[in-house]
Amino acid sequence: MDGLDTGAENTWCPGCGNFGILRAVKKAVQRLEETGVERDRLVICAGIGCHGKIFDYLHLSGLYSLHGRSVAAVSGMKMANPELRPIAFVGDGDAYGEGLAHLLFAAKRNMDVTVLVHNNGVYALTTGQFTPTTARGARTRSSPRGNVEEPFHPLALLLEAGATLVARGYPGRLDHLAELIVQAVQHPGFAMVDILQPCVTFHDTYKEYNKKVEVLEEPLDYPGALVLARERDRLPIGIFYRTEKPVYHRELHGDLHPIRDSLSRKQRWQLVQKLLSGETNE
Amino acid sequence: MVVTGDYSAAYGALICDVDVVAAYPITPQTFIVEDFSEFVADGLTDAEFVKVESEHSAMSACIAAQAAGARTFTATASQGLALMHEMLFVAAALHLPIVMPVVNRTLAAPIGIWCEYNDTMPERDTGWLQVYCETNQEVLDMVIQSYKIGEHRDVMLPVMPSMDAFILSHTVEPVHAPSTDEVADFLPRYQPQAILDTSNPMTIGSFAPPEYIQEIRYQSEVTMQKAREVIQQVNDDFAQTFGRDYHGLIEEYRTDDADVVLITMGTVTGTAREVVDDMRREGKKVGLVKLRFFRPFPLQELRRVAENVEAMGVYDRAMSFGSGGPAFIETRHALYGLDIPVVNFLAGLGGRDVVKEDVRLMFEKTLKAAKEGRAENETVWIGTRGVKP
Ligand SMILES: Cc1ncc(C[n+]2csc(CCOP(=O)(O)OP(=O)(O)O)c2C)c(N)n1
Ligand code: SF4
Ligand SMILES: [Mg+2]
Numbered sequence: 001m002d003g004l005d006t007g008a009e010n011t012w013c014p015g016c017g018n019f020g021i022l023r024a025v026k027k028a029v030q031r032l033e034e035t036g037v038e039r040d041r042l043v044i045c046a047g048i049g050c051h052g053k054i055f056d057y058l059h060l061s062g063l064y065s066l067h068g069r070s071v072a073a074v075s076g077m078k079m080a081n082p083e084l085r086p087i088a089f090v091g092d093g094d095a096y097g098e099g100l101a102h103l104l105f106a107a108k109r110n111m112d113v114t115v116l117v118h119n120n121g122v123y124a125l126t127t128g129q130f131t132p133t134t135a136r137g138a139r140t141r142s143s144p145r146g147n148v149e150e151p152f153h154p155l156a157l158l159l160e161a162g163a164t165l166v167a168r169g170y171p172g173r174l175d176h177l178a179e180l181i182v183q184a185v186q187h188p189g190f191a192m193v194d195i196l197q198p199c200v201t202f203h204d205t206y207k208e209y210n211k212k213v214e215v216l217e218e219p220l221d222y223p224g225a226l227v228l229a230r231e232r233d234r235l236p237i238g239i240f241y242r243t244e245k246p247v248y249h250r251e252l253h254g255d256l257h258p259i260r261d262s263l264s265r266k267q268r269w270q271l272v273q274k275l276l277s278g279e280t281n282e
Numbered sequence: 283m284v285v286t287g288d289y290s291a292a293y294g295a296l297i298c299d300v301d302v303v304a305a306y307p308i309t310p311q312t313f314i315v316e317d318f319s320e321f322v323a324d325g326l327t328d329a330e331f332v333k334v335e336s337e338h339s340a341m342s343a344c345i346a347a348q349a350a351g352a353r354t355f356t357a358t359a360s361q362g363l364a365l366m367h368e369m370l371f372v373a374a375a376l377h378l379p380i381v382m383p384v385v386n387r388t389l390a391a392p393i394g395i396w397c398e399y400n401d402t403m404p405e406r407d408t409g410w411l412q413v414y415c416e417t418n419q420e421v422l423d424m425v426i427q428s429y430k431i432g433e434h435r436d437v438m439l440p441v442m443p444s445m446d447a448f449i450l451s452h453t454v455e456p457v458h459a460p461s462t463d464e465v466a467d468f469l470p471r472y473q474p475q476a477i478l479d480t481s482n483p484m485t486i487g488s489f490a491p492p493e494y495i496q497e498i499r500y501q502s503e504v505t506m507q508k509a510r511e512v513i514q515q516v517n518d519d520f521a522q523t524f525g526r527d528y529h530g531l532i533e534e535y536r537t538d539d540a541d542v543v544l545i546t547m548g549t550v551t552g553t554a555r556e557v558v559d560d561m562r563r564e565g566k567k568v569g570l571v572k573l574r575f576f577r578p579f580p581l582q583e584l585r586r587v588a589e590n591v592e593a594m595g596v597y598d599r600a601m602s603f604g605s606g607g608p609a610f611i612e613t614r615h616a617l618y619g620l621d622i623p624v625v626n627f628l629a630g631l632g633g634r635d636v637v638k639e640d641v642r643l644m645f646e647k648t649l650k651a652a653k654e655g656r657a658e659n660e661t662v663w664i665g666t667r668g669v670k671p
Pocket of ligand 3: 049091118121123124
C-alpha cells in the first residue's frame, strides 16, 4: 500500500493509457519521498477531461479546476506558498487548446510548477473530437471528412515560450515515465512532460507508439531540442531540454513567503504611517 | 423522426439553412455539434463549420460571420456559456440575430453535468432573447422561430432557445420534422441591415463616448419590447403553417377558473401538467403557466393570470443568492401592487429529479397560502437534505 489510493471507483476504459500514468505518478511520489520531498508538499490540480479524473484517484491535496485553467491555478498555488510543489494534470484539448495562454505564460515566466499533459490527441471525455494535437487528415467525430488543420508541436511550442524543462514520456515505459515525473517535480522552474497517452476508445495508438518510441539518453542543447521537437516521424521520449533560470516567485519577491511572512496589523500600520510621513524605504 | 433534443437543435440549424457554424464541444451539447458535422460531411448543407478552440472564439466567430451577412448558428452549455459572457453583450448590442441553443447544465463548482438554470439565468441581462423548451419538438420549432423572430427588422437580436440537460438533450422523442422547403417558405433568406462589405467599407462596434451609449442602450430596450409582438406574430404564423401552437410568451394550462397557479419552466412543466390533471380530478382548482420566454419577460401576461387567482407559486431551477429564484423575482415584479401571496419553490438544482410529489407539494403550499392569505415561507426548498420544505 502506498497510501495514495482514494477508493474512488475508477471509470477509465479498460486499457486506457491513463492507468499507466496513474501508476507512474504513484511511483514518482514514492521516489520523491525517498529524496526528501514530503508528500504534503505535493499539491495537485486537474483540468476537465478523462485525464482530470486522476484527481479523484490520487490521495493528495489539491483543487479541481475548470477546463483549461489548471495551469493558472497551480501558478496561484506556487505564488501563495512557495514551499509547495504543484503539479497540474492537463489534457491536450485542455492545455493546448482552451487554456493555451496559461501554459505559454507560465513557461514564459518560468513559474516553478510541473505540468503533466495527458496527450491523447482527442477530446476524450466529450467523446472524440479533434484537438490541437490531432494529426492532419484524422477522421474524428468533429472532422468526419478528416481534420484539415496541422497539429501543434507541443514541445517546440513550449521551448519557444521559455520552458526550462521540456520532456516527453510514454506510459508504456512506466519506469522511465516515473523518473521523468520525478525530474520534473524536482526541477526548479517550469517543467512540462508531454505524455503520449493512448486512448483505446477514440484514438488507440499503442501499436504505433510501441513501435516508434525510442529513449533519448541525454537532454540536447536548445537548437538540437527544437529540431527534434519538430520531428513528426520519430518519437523520442526523455528530457529534450533542461536549463536553469531564475524562477518567477523569487524574481518577484525573493525569499518572501506570502502566507507565513504576511505583515501583522501593527506592521502594516507602521508602513502606512511611514508612507504618509513622506519617508520611503529607499 | 425519433430523436434527441440535441439532434432536434442540429436539425433545426440544417433546415434553417445556416451559412456559418462555429462551436466548441461540451457535454451535453456535444451531439448538436457532431450531428451537424455529419450533415456537413454527408453533403446535406454547404454551411461553413468552424471548429474553434474555445467558446469565446466560437461566439467571436459567429459575431463576425453574422456581421458579414451570414446566418449563423452555435450551441453551448454551462461553462461554455459562461466563457462566452463578454461576447454575448457584443452580439446583442450589435443587433446580430445569432441563434444559439443552450443545453442547461449546472455551472461549477462543484463540477456536474446535469440540469440547472444557473448557466443561462446570469445571461438574462445580455440583451439576448431567452426561451425555455419543454420537448424536443419545441426545441426544433423554436430554432426555426428564433431565426424568424431574431431577424425581424424591428427586433434584430440574438436568441437563446434552451433545453434541459439529458432530460431533453439525450432523450429521444418523436419529433415532426418539417422539410427544408416548408421552412424556406416560412423563413426567408436573412436580410442583414448593415454588413461588412469590402466595396462599401464600414466599422462595426467602434468606440463610443457617453454622447452615444445611452441611446444605444435605449435602442436595445426598444427592440426587446418590440420582440413581444413579433414573438406572438411568429408563433401564430408558425401555428398556421405547421399546426403547432406554443401560445407565445407563456402557455396557460387549465388556468380558467383556477384558484391557484404554478409557474414552471422547461421539462418540469410536463410533470406539472399531470399533477394538475390529478389534482383537478380531486376537485382542487389548480392551474399551470409555462413560462416560455424569460427575455422579454411576460410582465403583462403573468399579471393578467394573477388577477384571477388567489395565490401563485413560482418554480425555479436556479437561485440568485441573497434574493430569490430569478423567475420568482421577476414574477413578483410583474405582479407589483396585486395583493396575492407568491411562493418561490427551489427544486431540481444540479439535476436532482423533480417528481410528481414535489410538484404536488408546490401546489399544496400555494393552496395553503391562498387560504391563509399569506405564504408561511416565501422561499421553499424542496427535496433538500436537512431542510424542511
Ligand atoms: C469552458 C468549457 N468548455 C467545454 C467543456 C467541455 N469539456 C469537458 S472535457 C473537454 C475536453 C477534454 O479534452 P482533453 O483536454 O484533451 O482531455 P481528455 O478527455 O482527452 O483527457 C471539454 C471540451 C468544459 N468543461 N468547459
Ligand atoms: S475515452 Fe479514452 S481517454 Fe477516456 S478513459 Fe476511455 S480510453 Fe481513456
Ligand atoms: Mg485529450
